[in-house]
Amino acid sequence: xxxxxxxxxxxxxxxxxxxxxxxxxxxxxxxxxxxxxxxxxxxxxxxxxxxxxxxxxxxxxxxxxxxxxxxxxxxxxxxxxxxxxxxxxxxxxxxxxxxxxxxxxxxxxxxxxxxxxxxxxxxxxxxxxxxxxxxxxxxxxxxxxxxxxxxxxxxxxxxxxxxxxxxxxxxxxxxxxxxxxxxxxxxxxxxxxxxxxxxxxxxxxxxxxxxxxxxxxxxxxxxxxxxxxxxxxxxxxxxxxxxxxxxxxxxxxxxxxxxxxxxxxxxxxxxxxxxxxxxxxxxxxxxxxxxxxxxxxxxxxxxxxxxxxxxxxxxxxxxxxxxxxxxxxxxxxxxxxxxxxxxxxxxxxxxxxxxxxxxxxxxxxxxxxxxxxxxxxxxxxxxxxxxxxxxxxxxxxxxxxxxxxxxxxxxxxxxxxxxxxxxxxxxx
Amino acid sequence: xxxxxxxxxxxxxxxxxxxxxxxxxxxxxxxxxxxxxxxxxxxxxxxxxxxxxxxxxxxxxxxxxxxxxxxxxxxxxxxxxxxxxxxxxxxxxxxxxxxxxxxxxxxxxxxxxxxxxxxxxxxxxxxxxxxxxxxxxxxxxxxxxxxxxxxxxxxxxxxxxxxxxxxxxxxxxxxxxxxxxxxxxxxxxxxxxxxxxxxxxxxxxxxxxxxxxxxxxxxxxxxxxxxxxxxxxxxxxxxxxxxxxxxxxxxxxxxxxxxxxxxxxxxxxxxxxxxxxxxxxxxxxxxxxxxxxxxxxxxxxxxxxxxxxxxxxxxxxxxxxxxxxxxxxxxxxxxxxxxxxxxxxxxxxxxxxxxxxxxxxxxxxxxxxxxxxxxxxxxxxxxxxxxxxxxxxxxxxxxxxxxxxxxxxxxxxxxxxxxxxxxxxxxx
Numbered sequence: 001x002x003x004x005x006x007x008x009x010x011x012x013x014x015x016x017x018x019x020x021x022x023x024x025x026x027x028x029x030x031x032x033x034x035x036x037x038x039x040x041x042x043x044x045x046x047x048x049x050x051x052x053x054x055x056x057x058x059x060x061x062x063x064x065x066x067x068x069x070x071x072x073x074x075x076x077x078x079x080x081x082x083x084x085x086x087x088x089x090x091x092x093x094x095x096x097x098x099x100x101x102x103x104x105x106x107x108x109x110x111x112x113x114x115x116x117x118x119x120x121x122x123x124x125x126x127x128x129x130x131x132x133x134x135x136x137x138x139x140x141x142x143x144x145x146x147x148x149x150x151x152x153x154x155x156x157x158x159x160x161x162x163x164x165x166x167x168x169x170x171x172x173x174x175x176x177x178x179x180x181x182x183x184x185x186x187x188x189x190x191x192x193x194x195x196x197x198x199x200x201x202x203x204x205x206x207x208x209x210x211x212x213x214x215x216x217x218x219x220x221x222x223x224x225x226x227x228x229x230x231x232x233x234x235x236x237x238x239x240x241x242x243x244x245x246x247x248x249x250x251x252x253x254x255x256x257x258x259x260x261x262x263x264x265x266x267x268x269x270x271x272x273x274x275x276x277x278x279x280x281x282x283x284x285x286x287x288x289x290x291x292x293x294x295x296x297x298x299x300x301x302x303x304x305x306x307x308x309x310x311x312x313x314x315x316x317x318x319x320x321x322x323x324x325x326x327x328x329x330x331x332x333x334x335x336x337x338x339x340x341x342x343x344x345x346x347x348x349x350x351x352x353x354x355x356x357x358x359x360x361x362x363x364x365x366x367x368x369x370x371x372x373x374x375x376x377x378x379x380x381x382x383x384x385x386x387x388x389x390x391x392x393x394x395x396x397x398x399x400x401x402x403x404x405x406x407x408x409x410x411x412x413x414x415x416x417x418x419x420x421x422x423x424x425x426x427x428x
Numbered sequence: 429x430x431x432x433x434x435x436x437x438x439x440x441x442x443x444x445x446x447x448x449x450x451x452x453x454x455x456x457x458x459x460x461x462x463x464x465x466x467x468x469x470x471x472x473x474x475x476x477x478x479x480x481x482x483x484x485x486x487x488x489x490x491x492x493x494x495x496x497x498x499x500x501x502x503x504x505x506x507x508x509x510x511x512x513x514x515x516x517x518x519x520x521x522x523x524x525x526x527x528x529x530x531x532x533x534x535x536x537x538x539x540x541x542x543x544x545x546x547x548x549x550x551x552x553x554x555x556x557x558x559x560x561x562x563x564x565x566x567x568x569x570x571x572x573x574x575x576x577x578x579x580x581x582x583x584x585x586x587x588x589x590x591x592x593x594x595x596x597x598x599x600x601x602x603x604x605x606x607x608x609x610x611x612x613x614x615x616x617x618x619x620x621x622x623x624x625x626x627x628x629x630x631x632x633x634x635x636x637x638x639x640x641x642x643x644x645x646x647x648x649x650x651x652x653x654x655x656x657x658x659x660x661x662x663x664x665x666x667x668x669x670x671x672x673x674x675x676x677x678x679x680x681x682x683x684x685x686x687x688x689x690x691x692x693x694x695x696x697x698x699x700x701x702x703x704x705x706x707x708x709x710x711x712x713x714x715x716x717x718x719x720x721x722x723x724x725x726x727x728x729x730x731x732x733x734x735x736x737x738x739x740x741x742x743x744x745x746x747x748x749x750x751x752x753x754x755x756x757x758x759x760x761x762x763x764x765x766x767x768x769x770x771x772x773x774x775x776x777x778x779x780x781x782x783x784x785x786x787x788x789x790x791x792x793x794x795x796x797x798x799x800x801x802x803x804x805x806x807x808x809x810x811x812x813x814x815x816x817x818x819x820x821x822x823x824x825x826x827x828x829x830x831x832x833x834x835x836x837x838x839x840x841x842x843x844x845x846x847x848x849x850x851x852x853x854x855x856x
Contacts, residue, residue, distance in 0.1 A: 039501075070468075292692065
């Protein structure tokens with residue numbers, strides 16, 4: 001197809017007319033679709049419904065080391081849940097603390113604790129004049145929301161196909177002691193679906209930060225969330241890489257079963273060095289008598305082991321894959337060669353990232369909304385909700401059905417074309 | 429019986445000899461009992477085991493307003509859970525936020541949020557030179573642990589049979605703007621089982637604090653935890669009392685089903701004014717996408733309504749009452765008139781409070797431990813773990829069986845007598 005950029009004003013105007021007609025038509029269809037959040041669909045959640053039968057009124061709710069899951073105690077997670085998480089994440093069980101129903105609150109609490117109590121003896125961040133975080137972007141809006149909420153200054157780091165721009169990360173981190181952390185989604189990143197290269201992970205683990213209380217916030221949310229059976233990304237295990245590099249305490253890893261079992265009724269964990277976890281436990285002793293151990297036990301008895309999780313994730317992949325393909329096949333067919341957008345082809349995770357022509361993202365999202373398709377707000381994937389190029393759009397195909405995804409994508413493509421044509425006409 | 433204080437040195441020495449022999453004898457029995465924490469017993473937890481059957485693989489997990497409990501969203505609790513809590517606590521459902529599995533983390537988070545973000549626009553407490561809390565004592569050690577963890581200065585306020593000494597509370601709160609809160613367990617208080625009088629609640633609601641961000645932390649943990657059917661304490665509802673007194677935003681109330689359903693796998697809530705809750709929601713939006721809604725729904729479907737909870741609590745009372753009576757009947761028989769201790773007779777809650785002669789509590793707890801009975805550490809019921817009189821001991825009868833409670837109480841009485849006699853001999 002001929003690139004829109006090469007078209008004359010007359011050609012563009014003609015296309016615009018056709019697109020406008022098609023758009024009015026689309027508006028008339030009364031679509032009502034939500035692609036804004038990485039939410040599992042009802043059908044995907046149905047796959048886990050038999051977990052409701054895992055425990056019954058005559059179940060023995062004792063842990064393997066003899067604790068009653070129904071009672072108080074066992075603050076940092078039951079041993080069998082630690083083992084399940086450890087196996088899944090490729091780490092020793094003693095490096096795992098199992099928390100409550102989601103990993104977001106663990107990350108929030110980790111920042112909050114650093115604000116009020118510092119990190120392993122460092123000055124509480126709330127007593128410092130300035131605290132900064134590196135934010136690879138496009139990235140996860142809720143990470144940025146936490147740092148912003150605590151008044152932490154965010155510095156955008158560009159994402160490359162191999163992960164964050166490590167030249168920039170190394171330079172900044174080694175020069176500025178106010179930089180206390182970096183947000184990472186290392187595997188099937190949100191929203192691009194990028195998995196960090198081995199070199200990126202090794203350079204990350206070998207950072208020489210100016211701040212002793214600098215930590216990598218390694219949100220490994222999509223560790224087992226592959227879409228394909230034969231093409232799966234694997235990344236290096238960060239905890240042991242940090243150890244090898246002489247930085248054993250430099251990373252907090254987070255994970256959950258929110259997108260394995262139930263979104264919001266899963267179990268979540270933090271993985272880190274013994275020293276870091278000891279410091280976390282000091283606050284936990286004050287904050288809680290223990291998280292929901294019955295739900296931890298329910299998960300272990302249901303999945304049994306990592307193999308059980310893998311089998312389960314294969315079923316979820318069968319459910320998710322057609323939705324991703326519904327988007328990608330249409331992008332390929334309708335947008336290739338037009339020069340008005342590029343997109344990622346993730347092999348896992350929950351998102352496709354679309355880069356429109358500069359200055360077009362907000363207008364595209366608005367146009368989609370007007371016709372009944374809600375996308376993640378343009379800019380949300382950047383710190384402060386502000387994409388300097390107004391270009392990136394996050395597409396979340398998981399919630400609608402494959403048929404709905406096809407309809408939504410067609411509308412999206414229409415809006416991309418329309419907004420791009422108008423942009424091009426403006427500049428002529 | 430003759431008071432020990434009236435005995436001669438000779439008489440005391442003779443008694444001591446007998447007690448020592450009995451104590452050596454008791455040590456030989458190899459007791460291993462834990463009365464240190466207010467934990468439900470396995471039999472009490474068994475009463476709720478059929479909750480495991482409440483949801484099944486073909487259950488409809490939609491809330492009454494059409495939200496899927498299995499998915500993300502509904503941050504502040506499902507409507508039916510709000511209603512259940514509201515009915516139980518005698519407040520409007522719109523004043524309820526339902527959180528996770530226990531109330532302790534809600535209280536911790538409330539203090540933590542005040543440290544980093546202030547209270548409804550006030551200066552964050554971490555930016556102030558000094559923050560103080562009033563701590564009615566004897567009180568709940570975990571309350572004091574939270575305030576201490578955040579470096580908040582604790583001021584002890586004596587407990588009277590009607591609740592905290594309100595003359596002192598009124599005076600301190602109105603004079604010192606550094607005082608930002610007060611911890612209260614208003615019903616069947618921990619550890620004395622005192623329920624605040626109507627006058628105390630009204631004076632509490634009518635406080636005129638110097639600090640605009642002063643809040644009452646109203647931990648109504650034992651609201652429906654009566655031991656007797658015909659003798660039940662009721663207290664005034666604090667939220668409406670604060671409203672009437674022109675202080676609508678002055679109170680946060682906390683409650684949970686930890687000691688109704690499962691300790692650590694219940695549901696918990698915060699009750700407060702619309703303005704307070706709006707401020708809390710601002711942080712919640714950043715901290716969580718929602719707590720475990722499946723467990724919320726499980727609780728609502730199981731208990732159905734407040735009547736269901738009341739029926740359930742009657743069964744629990746039948747389980748708990750004999751344990752309290754095993755302690756109290758022995759105290760009555762063995763200690764009345766000896767002048768070496770006084771104790772409370774709670775009509776609900778989880779504790780009996782025992783006041784030994786001054787300077788004896790630590791020694792009694794140590795003696796009990798030596799013979800295999802673990803009590804809450806002496807001093808734990810006071811700020812900084814330090815009881816100025818070394819007199820108060822918290823007895824938690826809930827976990828052991830009634831038979832074990834009888835044995836443990838007999839040992840406890842023996843230790844009280846022995847330590848008291850030694851104390852009296854020292855002073856002669």
